[in-house]
Amino acid sequence: MESKELMKIAAQACEDKRAEDIVAMDMQNVSLIADYFIICHGTNERQVQAIARGIKEAAEEQGMVVKRMEGFEESRWILVDLDDVVCHIFHKDERNYYNLERLWGDAPSYSMQEITPNQDQV
Template structure:
């Protein structure tokens, strides 16, 4: 069963918020067939800790405006790899160096990429439309 409409909507809201803070390489993966705990992984990166923190703040604020609060938050203080768990969507905001090292996209390469609106894809090498 593919990701729910709610999960897709929340992923789009989070991606737009991240993009507004100049997040790079924003990608959404439909992990619903592989995980029972969530439907979507949204992955974005920032060039430094300050930007990672700003992206996290923007995502939290945008989803809070939708009445959604994170069930769990990890790594926010260190701002190297922040994980925001909203149940239907898990947002990973990583420092660009950590993103390259951990390569979540490679780990979850068998999961379908979710098409994001153009204003929610971020900059610098953002995910291209894939089949």
């Protein structure tokens, strides 16, 4: 599966769990870490965990393996490593503090509407 398709699946999983302010960052020309970062947040620890679980389940349904999930117990910043796509699920307070969008500001970023533009027409 191409990394762009995996990014869309992960972003949709975030949307399905009502994650807020979902952003995909194209890291291909910026970093060797991953092709895409997905950044989003939840309003409480339980929602942050639900988003992370949703990403894991969506990836596994497509036959993908979650390489690593970090921070699940604390649920303030969960990192889900899907190899070419790394998902950062924050608690709202931590997202504002770490501000990864600014840190990786050289990377093009896309909102959920840009990731799945035809979603409203379905």
